[in-house]
Amino acid sequence: MILTVVGARPQFIKAAAVSHALAGAGMREVLVHTGQHFDASMSDIFFAELGIPQPAHNLDIHSAGHGAMTGRMLEKLETVMLAEKPEMVLVYGDTNSTVAGAMAAAKLHIPVAHVEAGLRSFNRRMPEELNRIVTDHLSSHLFCPTDAAVANLANEGIRSGVHAIGDVMYDICLTTARRAEEHSAILQRLDLAPKSYAVATIHRAENTDDPDRFARVLTWLEDAARTTPIIMPLHPRTAKLIKTLDRELVNIRLIDPLGYLDMTRLLHQSVAVFTDSGGLQKEAYFHRVPCVTLRDETEWVETIAAGWNRLWIGPDYAERSEIPDFGDGHAAETLVTRLKAAMVG
Structure with a gap:
C-alpha cells in the first residue's frame, strides 16, 4: 500500500494524475490531507473536479508559522503511518506538507517517493527551496520532470533511484483542457471576452512577507494593467494583505480563488500570466500563454530558455521553442510502473 501526503492546490492537481494511474494499476x-490549504475554494473543489478520492485522513493543520505547522504535521503523520503501515510514502512538490511527509516516513524507515524532485531555484531564503532539498535527500525514489532536475540531483551526489518521467501536471492539463472549455462558465460570469485580459496571482512568502516588495509588485502589475486589464484570483494570505492597504488597484480586478476547471479556462483564454507560482508558470506554457514570473529567479528554467517565461526584472523573452522534457502526457503511468517494479523488487 502507498500512503500519499497532500496539502496544497498544486499537490491536488499532481495527485489527480498519479491517483488515477495507481487505481488503474490495481495499487x-x-x-492523507494535512489541511495546509483548508478553504473550500482551495481544497474541496479540486477533489470534486479532478475526481480525487476523498482523503482517508484529514489532519486539519493550517494557519501557523512554518516551524509550528511542519512540527504538527510531523507528529500527526507519524501517528497515521504507524497505524496504516504503508510500504511507501508518496509526496509532491515543495510545501511544508511535503517535507513533513518525507521526514515522518524516513524516521520510520519507510521508503519515500518524491514527485517533482530535483527542482532548484538556488535561493535558500525561500522555504520551498529548503523543503525541496531536504525531501530529495530523504527520498529513495526521485521522479524528475526535466533533465535539469536530474542534473541538479547529480550535482548534489544523488544518482540512485532517479527517474526522468516528464511532468504529471501536463498529464492533467491534457485531459482537462477540453472539459474546462465545455463546462466552465467563468468568462460569462466575469463578462470577459477571450484574449482581452491577463491573469495574475501572488502568494509566495518572498512577496507577501515584505511590505516594500509587495508594494513594488503591485506597482508593476498596475503598470502592466495600463495595456491589458488584469484578473487576479486572490490567495487568502494575499487577500488579507491587500485589505490592510489604503490603495485602490487600477485595472486590476480582484476575485475569489477558482477551482481547477475555471482557472484552466481563464488561463487558456488569457493573453499573459503574471505570477510567483511555480505551477502556474508551467500551466501558462502548457496553454502557450506568455508568462512573467514575479520573482528574482525560477526553478522552472526550461520555461525561460524556451522563451515562454521571463523574470519581472531581467532580460526580455528568449526566442520561443517547445519544451520536450515535460513529456507526452503519460508521466503518471510511467511513475506508477516504476513504483510498482520497485515495490515488487
Whole structure:
C-alpha cells in the first residue's frame, strides 16, 4: 500500500494524475490531507473536479508559522503511518506538507517517493527551496520532470533511484483542457471576452512577507494593467494583505480563488500570466500563454530558455521553442510502473 501526503492546490492537481494511474494499476492508495490549504475554494473543489478520492485522513493543520505547522504535521503523520503501515510514502512538490511527509516516513524507515524532485531555484531564503532539498535527500525514489532536475540531483551526489518521467501536471492539463472549455462558465460570469485580459496571482512568502516588495509588485502589475486589464484570483494570505492597504488597484480586478476547471479556462483564454507560482508558470506554457514570473529567479528554467517565461526584472523573452522534457502526457503511468517494479523488487 502507498500512503500519499497532500496539502496544497498544486499537490491536488499532481495527485489527480498519479491517483488515477495507481487505481488503474490495481495499487492501493491511502490519501492523507494535512489541511495546509483548508478553504473550500482551495481544497474541496479540486477533489470534486479532478475526481480525487476523498482523503482517508484529514489532519486539519493550517494557519501557523512554518516551524509550528511542519512540527504538527510531523507528529500527526507519524501517528497515521504507524497505524496504516504503508510500504511507501508518496509526496509532491515543495510545501511544508511535503517535507513533513518525507521526514515522518524516513524516521520510520519507510521508503519515500518524491514527485517533482530535483527542482532548484538556488535561493535558500525561500522555504520551498529548503523543503525541496531536504525531501530529495530523504527520498529513495526521485521522479524528475526535466533533465535539469536530474542534473541538479547529480550535482548534489544523488544518482540512485532517479527517474526522468516528464511532468504529471501536463498529464492533467491534457485531459482537462477540453472539459474546462465545455463546462466552465467563468468568462460569462466575469463578462470577459477571450484574449482581452491577463491573469495574475501572488502568494509566495518572498512577496507577501515584505511590505516594500509587495508594494513594488503591485506597482508593476498596475503598470502592466495600463495595456491589458488584469484578473487576479486572490490567495487568502494575499487577500488579507491587500485589505490592510489604503490603495485602490487600477485595472486590476480582484476575485475569489477558482477551482481547477475555471482557472484552466481563464488561463487558456488569457493573453499573459503574471505570477510567483511555480505551477502556474508551467500551466501558462502548457496553454502557450506568455508568462512573467514575479520573482528574482525560477526553478522552472526550461520555461525561460524556451522563451515562454521571463523574470519581472531581467532580460526580455528568449526566442520561443517547445519544451520536450515535460513529456507526452503519460508521466503518471510511467511513475506508477516504476513504483510498482520497485515495490515488487
